[in-house]
Amino acid sequence: MNLRGKKIVVCVTGSVAAIETPKLVRELRRLGADIFCVISKSAKGIIHQDVLEWASNNKVVTRITGNVEHVKLAGNVPEKADLIIVAPATANTIGKIANAIDDTAVTTFVTTALGTGIPLIIVPAMHGSMYKHPIVKENIAKLKRINVSFMQPRVEEGKAKFPPVKSVVETISNSLAEKDLAGKTILVTAGPTVEAIDSLRYLTNKSSGKTGVWIADAAVVRGAKVILIRGPTKVEPTQQMRDIKVNSAKEMFTAVKKNSKAGIMIHTAAVADYTLKEKQGKIESGKSFSLKLTPTAKILDQVKKWNKKIFLVGFKAEYGVPEKQLVESAFKKLKESKADLIVANDLKKKTGGIGHNSNEVYVVDRAKKVRHFGLMHKKDIANKILALVK
Numbered sequence: 001m002n003l004r005g006k007k008i009v010v011c012v013t014g015s016v017a018a019i020e021t022p023k024l025v026r027e028l029r030r031l032g033a034d035i036f037c038v039i040s041k042s043a044k045g046i047i048h049q050d051v052l053e054w055a056s057n058n059k060v061v062t063r064i065t066g067n068v069e070h071v072k073l074a075g076n077v078p079e080k081a082d083l084i085i086v087a088p089a090t091a092n093t094i095g096k097i098a099n100a101i102d103d104t105a106v107t108t109f110v111t112t113a114l115g116t117g118i119p120l121i122i123v124p125a126m127h128g129s130m131y132k133h134p135i136v137k138e139n140i141a142k143l144k145r146i147n148v149s150f151m152q153p154r155v156e157e158g159k160a161k162f163p164p165v166k167s168v169v170e171t172i173s174n175s176l177a178e179k180d181l182a183g184k185t186i187l188v189t190a191g192p193t194v195e196a197i198d199s200l201r202y203l204t205n206k207s208s209g210k211t212g213v214w215i216a217d218a219a220v221v222r223g224a225k226v227i228l229i230r231g232p233t234k235v236e237p238t239q240q241m242r243d244i245k246v247n248s249a250k251e252m253f254t255a256v257k258k259n260s261k262a263g264i265m266i267h268t269a270a271v272a273d274y275t276l277k278e279k280q281g282k283i284e285s286g287k288s289f290s291l292k293l294t295p296t297a298k299i300l301d302q303v304k305k306w307n308k309k310i311f312l313v314g315f316k317a318e319y320g321v322p323e324k325q326l327v328e329s330a331f332k333k334l335k336e337s338k339a340d341l342i343v344a345n346d347l348k349k350k351t352g353g354i355g356h357n358s359n360e361v362y363v364v365d366r367a368k369k370v371r372h373f374g375l376m377h378k379k380d381i382a383n384k385i386l387a388l389v390k
Helices: 016-030 049-056 069-074 091-098 105-116 134-144 165-176 210-221 249-258 299-306 323-337 378-389
Strands: 007-012 034-039 083-089 120-124 154-156 159-161 185-190 225-230 242-245 264-267 311-318 341-346 358-365 370-377
Touching: 007 016, 007 049, 007 069, 007 105, 016 034, 016 049, 016 083, 016 165, 034 049, 034 105, 069 105, 083 091, 083 105, 083 165, 091 105, 091 120, 091 134, 105 120, 120 134, 120 165, 185 210, 185 249, 210 225, 210 378, 225 249, 249 299, 264 299, 264 378, 299 311, 299 323, 311 323, 311 378, 323 341, 323 358, 341 378, 358 378, 370 378
Parallel strands: 007 034, 007 083, 083 120, 185 225, 185 264, 225 242, 264 311, 311 341
Antiparallel strands: 154 159, 341 358, 358 370
């Protein structure tokens, strides 16, 4: 994440969760953002403005003065902030924002920002019963209707607690990300498939689905409309998308065919190569038995037949082969499937791949040009791939 050059206003209200705000401000500064803090009178009873000045390296706004701070940072001026976040936000402040009441420095900043069109994120933090209050819920819904973003608090011990600072930073970064995939529809597949042996047992593989799910999340952040078709993945998508869950290779095949009118498809799913006829009930244990496996249809090889114009990205895994052979195998798969890109990796490498959060991949295009992305987090690989399809 890189927030260099971004101007962010962090507003603090009178929740005890305000003790988390200096940590948030420091993390944002580490990513290069220029931070300006605004604190309410109630919040000053919980944290001192000096700690926010230390964390932000800027003077803290405690009241609106003749310098019209709200206009300089949130008004319709060239130097206005890129984003405003209220973290934490009390039920009282949320109610005031929802009704355009600006009787504190925080609410005046927010009212000005909403009129200007500056993105606003609100991080509620309060006692659980207050968070469940029907009018508080109504105020949150009212603000969501005008595109105000709300972070989900950690609900535990009867309280709606401040989310992990890391999650808040990620939400801010996502909000400020370039929307270079706006207007595009991307179909992503992820995870393994499950082929039933009997009513209890099944055949599957070790795929975690992390790469596919994180590609889908990253595509939404970058403005795309995403359709995710996935088997039983180890991770869940965090962004809003159409999420279609399947089990078998046949179900995956049907779902992909139905949604193949997308402009881009990234097929990361580790679809089973073989299936079998399910036996109803439970096969008796303690005895030998045989399974008759039949090959499944190769989804990647069918996609261009369904949609000739789709930009198609496939994945190819090998085990313990030299780099040259890995690339040749990827290029062969590209030609067979008429794909535009094939992403290849070696499963034997223990530093990444299946089940890990990191991987090392080679991307081969139609001209046989090879891009090597060394060992990195799969979320970074997701964005590398999306940069090639936009």
